[in-house]
Amino acid sequence: AAPLGLSVEQAAEAVVQIANVHMAGAIRMVSISMGADPRDFALFAFGGAGPLHAVALARELAVPKVLIPARPGITNALGCVVADLRQDFVRTLNQPLDHIEIDTVHGVLADQEAEGRRLIGAENIRLTNVRAEYSADMQFVGQTHLLRVALPNGSPSRAELQRLFEAAYHLRFRVELPTIKANLVNLNVSVIGERPEMDLSALIDRAGRRNEAVPASVRAVWFNGWVEAPVYWRDHLPLQLSLQGPAIIEQMDTTIVIEPGCLVTSDSDGNLIVQVSHA
Structure with missing residues (x-):
């Protein structure tokens, strides 16, 4: 018997809900600290456990969409093979904008870019292009949160x-503060060495695909109560998928939980796209 007079199912659900609240809190903290609202993004679910929790987390965060790649369990390893090379630099100045020598700003950005290009040039990897991205972390004087502002160039x-x-601040918060000075906290440069593109559809096993979604079995699953949910093998799902939750989708490297009311579709790269119901 579970403690506090709860059933085993209710106790297990409470544990999962607490874990999801903690994970959602971490996502909020990281996103909001960068001036980003999680509701503006899709949640990318990778790893063996990510797709288990992703839809519940998206619901907790009011995120509208979850994207699950073809092979979630090897996404990290795949990223090491196909991801662009990247060198990131941060220099803290933390001064009011009207006190900073603008030549100092240009010099910092130029030094960061030069060092990034040097480090990427030393890698023995074939690249198609090397480019730099510039940004500044800024705030109004007296505020604690930072807003990252993309810069068009290094000067x-x-x-x-x-x-x-001011434009980025107004876009995010819909507030104008013309009488408060801006503070330049950090200057950032990312130097990116672009690798040749990989066709992600090569990860899709097309041989066993069926013309329609046929469950391999049906299982009782707890979604605030027991629900009979069809269980699918992902490699047998049609490439043009439209599937309504609840459902369990199993594959070699993970298990995906689709909550009631959610719609699952797919794209040409083999990703599953879950439209999360927030009703």
Whole structure:
């Protein structure tokens, strides 16, 4: 018997809900600290356990969509093979914008870019291009949270920094603060060495695909109560998929839980796309 007079199912559900709340809190903290609202994004579910929790987390965060790659369990390893090379640099200045020498800003960005290009050039990997991205972490004086502002190049003017920050701040918070000074906290440069593109559809096993989704079995699953949920083998699902939850989708490297009311479709790269119901 479970403690506190709960059934075993209710106790297990409570444990999962607590875990999801903690994970959702971590996502909120990381996202909001960068001035990003989780509701504006899709949740990318990878690893062996990620697809188990992803839909419940998305519901907790009001995220509208979950994307599950073809092979979640090897996504990290695959990333090491196909991901672009990247060198990230951060230099903290933490001064009011109108006190900073603009030549110092340009010099910091130029030094960061040069070091990134040097390090990427030393790698013995075939690349198609090397490019740099520039940004600044800024805030209004007296505030604690930062907003990352993309810069068009490595030599922005003081007026351009002010304008870009105010525009980004207004876009995020719908507030204008013309009488408060801007503070330039960090200068960032990412130097990216682009690898040749990989055709992700090569990860799809097309041989066993069927014309329609046929469950391999039906299983009682607890979704705030017992629900009879069909169980599918992912490699047998049609490439053009439209599937309504509840459902369990199993594959070699993970198990995917689709909650009631959610719609699952697929794309040409073999990703499953879950439209999360927030009703």
